[in-house]
Amino acid sequence: MTEIPGISQPPLSASRFQQCRDLVLSSSPSHQTKRRPAIVMMESDHPVDSKRTIHGHKRLKSGKHKPIGTQDEVFSICNRDGKFFQQLQEQRKQLPIAQGRESLMRSISLNDVTIILGETGSGKTTQLPQYLLEGGYHRQIAVTQPRRVAATSLAARVSAEQGQPLGTLVGYSVRFDECVGPSTRVKYLTDGMLVREMMNDPLLMCYDVVIVDEAHERTLRTDIVLASLKRILALRNGSGSDSNAKGKAKATPLKVVIMSATLDAEKFSKFFESMFSWFPTNDDLTPNSAPVLYVKGRQHPVSIFHTSTSQNDYLDAALRTFFQIHVDRPPGDVLIFLPGQDDIENLESSLRVFAHQLPQGVPNVITCSLYASLPNTEQTKVFRPTPPDARKCILATNIAETSITIPGVRYVIDSGKQKEKRHLARIAGSGFDTLLTTDITKSSAMQRAGRAGREDHGYCFRLYTEDAFKAMAPSVEPEVQRSSLTSAFLQLKVIGHDLDAMPFMDRPDPESVGSALRTLWLLDAIDDSRCLTDFGRSLAKFPLVPQYAATLLASVKHSCTAEAMSLVALLSSSSPLFPDSSSHRDVANESRMKFRHPSGDHWTMLNVFRAYDEVCASEGKSGRKDWCKRNCISHRALREARNIRTQLRGICERMGMDWSLSCGNEESPLLRSLLRGLLQHVALLQPDGTYKQVMGPSVVKIHPSSFLMDKRSPAIVYNELVYTTNIYARGVSAVYKSFIAEFPKLTGVRLS
Numbered sequence: 175m176t177e178i179p180g181i182s183q184p185p186l187s188a189s190r191f192q193q194c195r196d197l198v199l200s201s202s203p204s205h206q207t208k209r210r211p212a213i214v215m216m217e218s219d220h221p222v223d224s225k226r227t228i229h230g231h232k233r234l235k236s237g238k239h240k241p242i243g244t245q246d247e248v249f250s251i252c253n254r255d256g257k258f259f260q261q262l263q264e265q266r267k268q269l270p271i272a273q274g275r276e277s278l279m280r281s282i283s284l285n286d287v288t289i290i291l292g293e294t295g296s297g298k299t300t301q302l303p304q305y306l307l308e309g310g311y312h313r314q315i316a317v318t319q320p321r322r323v324a325a326t327s328l329a330a331r332v333s334a335e336q337g338q339p340l341g342t343l344v345g346y347s348v349r350f351d352e353c354v355g356p357s358t359r360v361k362y363l364t365d366g367m368l369v370r371e372m373m374n375d376p377l378l379m380c381y382d383v384v385i386v387d388e389a390h391e392r393t394l395r396t397d398i399v400l401a402s403l404k405r406i407l408a409l410r411n412g413s414g415s416d417s418n419a420k421g422k423a424k425a426t427p428l429k430v431v432i433m434s435a436t437l438d439a440e441k442f443s444k445f446f447e448s449m450f451s452w453f454p455t456n457d458d459l460t461p462n463s464a465p466v467l468y469v470k471g472r473q474h475p476v477s478i479f480h481t482s483t484s485q486n487d488y489l490d491a492a493l494r495t496f497f498q499i500h501v502d503r504p505p506g507d508v509l510i511f512l513p514g515q516d517d518i519e520n521l522e523s524s525l526r527v528f529a530h531q532l533p534q535g536v537p538n539v540i541t542c543s544l545y546a547s548l549p550n551t552e553q554t555k556v557f558r559p560t561p562p563d564a565r566k567c568i569l570a571t572n573i574a575e576t577s578i579t580i581p582g583v584r585y586v587i588d589s590g591k592q593k594e595k596r597h598l599a600r601i602a603g604s605g606f607d608t609l610l611t612t613d614i615t616k617s618s619a620m621q622r623a624g625r626a627g628r629e630d631h632g633y634c635f636r637l638y639t640e641d642a643f644k645a646m647a648p649s650v651e652p653e654v655q656r657s658s659l660t661s662a663f664l665q666l667k668v669i670g671h672d673l674d675a676m677p678f679m680d681r682p683d684p685e686s687v688g689s690a691l692r693t694l695w696l697l698d699a700i701d702d703s704r705c706l707t708d709f710g711r712s713l714a715k716f717p718l719v720p721q722y723a724a725t726l727l728a729s730v731k732h733s734c735t736a737e738a739m740s741l742v743a744l745l746s747s748s749s750p751l752f753p754d755s756s757s758h759r760d761v762a763n764e765s766r767m768k769f770r771h772p773s774g775d776h777w778t779m780l781n782v783f784r785a786y787d788e789v790c791a792s793e794g795k796s797g798r799k800d801w802c803k804r805n806c807i808s809h810r811a812l813r814e815a816r817n818i819r820t821q822l823r824g825i826c827e828r829m830g831m832d833w834s835l836s837c838g839n840e841e842s843p844l845l846r847s848l849l850r851g852l853l854q855h856v857a858l859l860q861p862d863g864t865y866k867q868v869m870g871p872s873v874v875k876i877h878p879s880s881f882l883m884d885k886r887s888p889a890i891v892y893n894e895l896v897y898t899t900n901i902y903a904r905g906v907s908a909v910y911k912s913f914i915a916e917f918p919k920l921t922g923v924r925l926s
């Protein structure tokens with residue numbers, strides 16, 4: 175892929191923005207201090223592939239802002255005789271990939287592995303599965319995506335293109351949500367769900383083709399899929415060591431396609447080339463390379479702008495750039511990439527304030543957001559049509575970066591920042607997860623730009639200089655080298671992989687490997703010889719981190735499964751139950767106090783959940799929301815937790831567990847179950863009032879937000895550590911030392 179060289183072109187015309195900004199900024203105390211000039215943007219002289227643009231594509235007359243692809247809409251447009259269906263077929267023919275259909279199909283039929291490098295918007299993700307479907311692959315085709323919003327929206331779009339309701343011919347499968355039927359042939363699923371499927375079907379026998387899309391993201395699950403596919407190919411297509419599997423599987427070879435717009439194609443090709451030297455082979459096996467095919471061109475060009483100077487405050491820069499676009503540029507929605515939820519919420523409230531004060535004649539602004547912890551129903555709002563007299567502004571994290579098309583988006587504002595999860599395996603015994611705000615990579619920048627220009631000429635405004643772009647790392651460090659490996663290793667054990675021999679594309683960090691194996695051993699998921707135990711197999715059945723799955727399984731022994739299910743659902747929710755409210759912390763603390771339980775945070779959380787369940791029984795949607803608002807509690811977290819609890823109940827039922835076992839208000843059974851999962855998160859009181867980890871070197875303090883009454887309890891269990899000025903334990907409950915003594919793996923520890 176070519177880098178975009180910079181040139182100096184006139185900046186965006188600033189005059190009208192200046193006028194508008196003066197007007198709106200004057201009302202905001204935080205922006206009143208000084209007048210800043212409009213951001214000066216330099217346009218790149220090579221908009222993304224304008225020369226290779228294929229013209230002739232028209233924006234749909236009837237569906238100018240139609241949210242093609244949202245689940246609600248698909249059912250109404252799946253009429254194959256309808257005009258809309260015909261228009262979609264015309265659109266399909268215009269996509270650059272259509273010209274290469276024959277050669278793609280030929281390459282896939284001749285090779286076990288094909289690597290496709292195609293520009294953003296060339297049609298890879300939506301079209302290739304349909305070509306395969308129409309080209310005689312009779313069983314299922316899996317298309318993996320790193321993110322759930324991409325999997326669900328793509329399935330809906332492709333269903334519409336096939337003229338079928340979603341969940342029939344084309345479906346999706348993501349954690350806690352599935353929409354497939356007996357006739358489903360194309361399944362869009364997250365890479366994590368494919369790993370889950372391998373736990374029941376290690377050779378993926380139900381699939382003819384597995385397409386690994388957006389492989390450049392190198393998520394942990396993508397890397398596991400890639401390594402597993404290598405093994406599966408040897409067994410299904412070659413002559414692996416497992417002769418039984420070979421007999422059954424050879425008649426049904428598997429085709430693998432790896433796709434991305436910004437891939438280090440050579441690295442992937444080499445990875446698969448070494449496939450047959452890695453596995454034992456017979457003479458009849460012809461070494462098979464992985465050809466790289468390039469899909470040239472995109473439908474519409476994207477003009478790229480960089481700021482002329484670096485911006486210290488990307489939120490302020492995004493705000494000004496948005497209004498600059500809004501006032502100066504023709505219609506089209508705006509997609510702003512920001513690192514995280516906090517930034518999105520901050521910018522959204524500023525945008526709303528300023529949007530209310532726009533001069534007459536300037537279109538309205540509608541804001542909506544898109545981030546991982548937003549419930550599905552909220553996420554799909556971004557696909558809704560924008561009224562003709564308004565401009566939509568979507569504030570998103572990098573979950574909107576790859577694969578998705580948001581109809582109507584013509585402008586992208588890229589902050590150049592992202593949140594990156596890192597596991598610091600060397601810290602605090604069991605390791606420690608942290609979220610850092612970091613600069614994005616070149617590959618991300620190109621993907622972000624690619625979200626514009628899906629339906630028409632697009633524009634991408636980067637809030638960083640061209641030099642900063644050039645200095646960016648080409649691609650992201652693989653997640654396997656910076657994430658906790660505990661859950662992934664448990665899944666690999668269940669699939670039957672030998673961890674030491676697993677052909678990862680990049681070797682994981684040895685410290686993280688050690689830390690993951692230690693955690694699995696402590697949980698009794700693996701034995702002293704590292705073999706998977708029955709308990710470990712049961713843990714893997716839950717879509718939870720193994721620690722919380724262990725708590726849930728232990729709750730049967732302590733007769734508190736109903737409470738444990740609610741607690742782990744809350745702990746697994748992606749939003750915190752008690753959001754930080756620095757501006758009115760005292761009010762928040764006071765209103766939450768009525769749920770306080772003397773034993774600490776876990777029972778306090780449970781009290782909230784119980785009270786919310788009662789509210790749900792008597793109140794409608796708005797009553798529930800009001801109740802949460804009054805008590806300064808996150809409605810989102812509770813709603814998500816209720817959904818997770820329902821899923822867990824289903825799994826418990828399938829496993830023959832009695833989920834109705836309740837301990838009432840007796841606190842010990844739940845705390846003992848919790849301890850079973852969080853053995854590595856136990857600390858003992860020291861004479862100076864701090865706590866020393868039982869299984870790690872760190873001295874920790876109880877986080878100030880904790881509801882624990884006795885801050886000098888002899889022993890505590892906690893959910894996580896946070897690092898600020900000190901190391902704090904967050905989500906804390908007091909436990910008896912006698913509980914800790916119940917665990918033989920902790921007996922080396924002096925408890926008195």
Ligand SMILES: Nc1ncnc2c1ncn2[C@@H]1O[C@H](COP(=O)(O)OP(=O)(O)OP(=O)(O)O)[C@@H](O)[C@H]1O
Pocket residue numbers: 241242243244269292293294295296297298299300301327331434435473576577578579580581624627628629
């Ligand atoms: N939900 C949708 N609504 C409207 N148009 C869509 C939708 N999904 C896809 N398209 C159209 O199909 C084109 C190809 O999309 P597709 O996702 O297949 O491209 P891609 O090559 O996989 O791009 P990327 O690498 O960015 O995912 C888009 O540029 C857009 O014009």
